[in-house]
Amino acid sequence: MFAPRICALIWRRRTVTFAAEGDTDMPKLAFALFALILLGGLWGLYRTPPAPTIGGDLHLAAIAPGGATDTPHLVAIQPWMRTGDYRSAATLEHRLNAYLSHARDAGLLSPGSVVVMPEHIGTWLVAADAPAASYSAGTTTDAMTHLILANPLPFAAAFLRSGEEDQMAAAVFRMRGARMARDYQRVFAHLAARYAVTLVGGSIVLPDPQVRDGRLIAGRGPLYNVSAVFQADGSIDRDLVRKVHPIPDEAGFTAAAPVDTLPVFNTPAGRLGVLICADSWHPDVYTALREGGADIIAVPAFLQPSDVWDQPWGGYTTGWPDDVDQSLIARHTEGDAWMSYSLGHRLFSTDARWGATAFMRGELWDLGSDGANILVAGDTAWVAGQLDGASISALPLPASSP
Template identity: 35%
Template sequence: MRKIGFGFLVVILIWVIWANFSFKSELPPVSAEISTVSQISCDTCENGDSLNLNRNIVGIQPYMLETDYLGESQFLAKMDAYFKAAHENGFLRVNTIVLLPEYLGTWLVIADEKESVANAGNLTWAMAQLVLNHPFEFFKFYRKSKHESDRITAGLFRMNAEQMAQIYQNTFSSLASTYKVYISAGSILLPGPSVENGKIAVELMEPIYNTSFIFDLQGKILNQEIKKAFPIDSEHPFVKASPVVQIPKFELPFANIGVLVCADSWYPESYQAIQGVEAVLVNSYCAIDGAMDVVWGGYNGAPPPSDVDLNDIGNITEKQAWEKYALPGRIGSSGAKIGANVFLRGELWELGTDGQPFFIKEGKLLEIEKAEKGGIWNMDY
């Protein structure tokens, strides 16, 4: 028994040393990974690209690496590299809104963790290290995550939600005020998110939502969050659907806009909720490398709307389905003629990413210069 007890103590000692080792190690330098900076033209639009146009949408497709999420300074430096490039190219102006992609803030769940979490070969091992690094705190939230079928993922996001929200807010508030632009800041997974007294608030025991926020040119957060109404199958185990009627509209000084979180752009009800806006912005994340070129497998997460041609399933590509059934094909039902949709790209464990932006002007889908990695596109309107 003494040998067993001694062995157990040795294991505990090794675990304690491992769990606390290298938290303060120097992080690798941030690499911007920008491969395209492009001004979008509209040769087929009725009004052409008039010099009198004084509003613009800047779509940013950041190419994110796992190490970009290891701390607030890392995340801010990566985002600032894109905003600085957009500024240097004259894209950030008085009436600018910058659009960022879905899940951009989600991987802040690993903020202030060891670099080994970022360098894990797969997401399962990365998440396992989060548990091992903080076992007591994790199990407190695991036990309370009773409404989700994936209690491990839910517990991890609840455990780190307050820090995630703070880094997300600090980063985009700083960028908005520095560059004097509005920012549709992409999405982040948070439990019970709301805006209270100018801050993102979370309720740790409330359901987790895929949520986006908008920051004004003074760095203040607008007082209405945007929650995803149609989570996809991979999100259902830990993300709750928000009522589609709660998708808000925003009256900015230069435009009335609606913001949809990824799959919401595939459903007519979403466009009815934002009826009457001038512009529709969509943030997206499409997992799996090369996903846009595979055969479309149909709707994911909820039944298809009645206007969907079921014969398209298995007969068109994923990209063609996006063009037909998401923003490019549905924007007109909102009354808007201006739209943009950007995707998260990068090297995020084994998840893979795909997608290139969609820009719509006067109801027409525009040609864009594709980005191999990160990209910045400007559309005047």
């Protein structure tokens, strides 16, 4: 009858002994667990993206009038972009949709129209769903630092796979590549289908991108500044345009594509060639587009810093072509040079009859921006955009079958 009591006393004694022996460790363990939970919670809050903000002033200073409702147009969209527009794919789509809606209401988006978005319009999807601190950061470096801190392990893995000169930038884009490709296709496929137009989706930086079974896929190879063309049903063309002449700011982490990889696309308005920004300053790419039978040439562009358009031209940063006299550098402003050495002059060396350069403007971190849409028709070129805001510029095109 004493056995249960003896067992109970033994258990109590052992329990008390163990508790006494662990008195010095238990508070430390509890504190460590509490600290880990607290830090985990704070890190989770830090990584949480802010609520999307939709709307805001479009800064739309000018919009071209349309022609007959059945006339297709070549339309250059010069949007005014803000940091908050890249909080998600949905916020970017909403922002760009507002410009296309204005273009449609002006009679510019008839069946067969070709719409051109600016360079790097998709690149800043790298910041989609980033921590709130990325959007309030004063510089792109600080913004990307917060993105890295929120994703340390994926960044470390991408960093080890990146051998580019600017290894940090390469790792950030490589880390986010799969998501960026998906978001980019979602945004521009939706817009193309919604307005039933051929849409040149500006450009985006992606690792070795390819289109497989109708999907844009980020690979594991070199990073490229690329543009995709979306058809009126929202499908993405299997061919991608890769930048041939990266500028110095890009060359540290993006690769130069061979000029013979430039595709030409069939559209209802004719054969379309696309040149990404600095490429439009070099004769070799126009030779490739002429051989491809391009009727229309679209140039997505992004010019920095702010207020450079009327400043003295600094010359080529991507190597001087043989047909440009270097002694002329002091005689031009930046804007003059765009008209003399880019699409505004070089389209005439091809069999193409129409062209448009679309610039991106806005307030994205510390990037700055300048430029105004340029249109080319026949043997005439002119600046069609506004330097102080957003613009929608357009040329009528003949309707034809590809």
